[in-house]
Amino acid sequence: MRNDINLSFNMEDWTMSKIDPSSGAASVGGEDVGRFREVMILTYHLTEMRTGMKMTRHAPKCSTLIRREYGFKGNNIKLAEQLFADLVDRGVLVHKNEDTQ
Numbered sequence: 001m002r003n004d005i006n007l008s009f010n011m012e013d014w015t016m017s018k019i020d021p022s023s024g025a026a027s028v029g030g031e032d033v034g035r036f037r038e039v040m041i042l043t044y045h046l047t048e049m050r051t052g053m054k055m056t057r058h059a060p061k062c063s064t065l066i067r068r069e070y071g072f073k074g075n076n077i078k079l080a081e082q083l084f085a086d087l088v089d090r091g092v093l094v095h096k097n098e099d100t101q
Contacts, residue, residue: 007081007084015094016093039093045062045080063076066083
């Protein structure tokens with residue numbers, strides 16, 4: 001397992017925009033399903049980078065999905081940085097300290 005991956009962000013400091021801060025619960029439905037999938041792709045990509053293992057043998061690696069669906073280029077760290085920046089710019093991820101209401 002690799003813990004030496006240096007990213008400019010820490011996923012523990014960020015949350016999805018539609019999560020209730022008091023309970024931590026989220027309702028995922030409609031357009032939120034796509035947003036949830038995007039966050040999971042980023043999370044799984046970070047896990048793949050740290051462990052070297054794919055999340056499932058029945059789907060492509062998350063780096064492949066990111067390249068195909070978003071058109072991003074670069075190594076795994078650059079892919080994670082680009083996808084993270086895209087999710088923040090579109091308001092899918094918000095900082096936990098910001099007011100989400």
